[in-house]
Amino acid sequence: xxxxxxxxxxxxxxxxxxxxxxxxxxxxxxxxxxxxxxxxxxxxxxxxxxxxxxxxxxxxxxxxxxxxxxxxxxxxxxxxxxxxxxxxxxxxxxxxxxxxxxxxxxxxxxxxxxxxxxxxxxxxxxxxxxxxxxxxxxxxxxxxxxxxxxxxxxxxxxxxxxxxxxxxx
Numbered sequence: 001x002x003x004x005x006x007x008x009x010x011x012x013x014x015x016x017x018x019x020x021x022x023x024x025x026x027x028x029x030x031x032x033x034x035x036x037x038x039x040x041x042x043x044x045x046x047x048x049x050x051x052x053x054x055x056x057x058x059x060x061x062x063x064x065x066x067x068x069x070x071x072x073x074x075x076x077x078x079x080x081x082x083x084x085x086x087x088x089x090x091x092x093x094x095x096x097x098x099x100x101x102x103x104x105x106x107x108x109x110x111x112x113x114x115x116x117x118x119x120x121x122x123x124x125x126x127x128x129x130x131x132x133x134x135x136x137x138x139x140x141x142x143x144x145x146x147x148x149x150x151x152x153x154x155x156x157x158x159x160x161x162x163x164x165x166x167x168x169x
Contacts, residue, residue, distance in 0.1 A: 007043050011069060020047050020067050028052040028145035030152040037070075044070030052148040054104045061098070062089035062113070062148050089151065090114040097147070104144045113151060120155050122147065 011019075020032075031050040037043060047067045053060065064087040091097045095112050099105040106124060113120050122128075124147070126140045134149050136142060 006071070007038075007045075010071070011045075014069060018067075020049055020065065026053065026055065028054075028148070030145065030148040042070065042072040044068070044072055050148065050152050052144045054144055055102060057101050060088055061144060062151070063087065064089075087116060089148075092119075098144075106142060106144065106147060110147075115151070115155050120151060122150055122154070 021027075029049055029051050031048075033048045035046040035048075037045075045068070048064060050062075050064045052062055056063075066087070090113065092112055092114060095110070096107060097110040097113060099107050108124060110124055111121055113122070124142050126136060126142065129136055129142065129146060129150055132150060132153060134146060134153070136146050
């Protein structure tokens with residue numbers, strides 16, 4: 001029979017090398033979700049965070065990280081095998097989002113992104129963000145974190161979804 005100390009013990013072991021840092025100064029979070037499961041025998045925890053990393057190159061700037069922990073995973077994560085899946089929100093080759101390979105500056109003409117292979121459209125107009133209830137960080141400029149919050153609100157089901165690896169529960 002599983003108890004709370006078993007869960008805390010396992011989380012303490014991975015905390016030392018890989019656990020989400022939702023308040024990291026190097027990333028801008030747009031959304032986070034915690035999904036937990038527990039019965040008398042097993043437990044599982046999935047943490048999804050949708051982040052913007054201005055220092056990353058190319059398609060790694062907009063990313064959803066999915067961390068998994070539990071007693072019922074197919075195999076135990078180790079220091080070299082981090083319990084994380086990474087999904088990028090990608091630029092189309094013919095329609096870039098960013099002005100430079102690294103940084104936050106968006107192209108004013110940017111209007112689409114690929115989320116898990118599906119095209120998502122957006123408008124880089126401050127009034128569109130205001131209409132959706134998104135407060136711009138540096139108005140009237142729209143930067144990467146602003147755009148990610150806009151995409152996340154509209155496309156949250158495609159960005160953050162449960163990973164099937166927990167189906168062994």
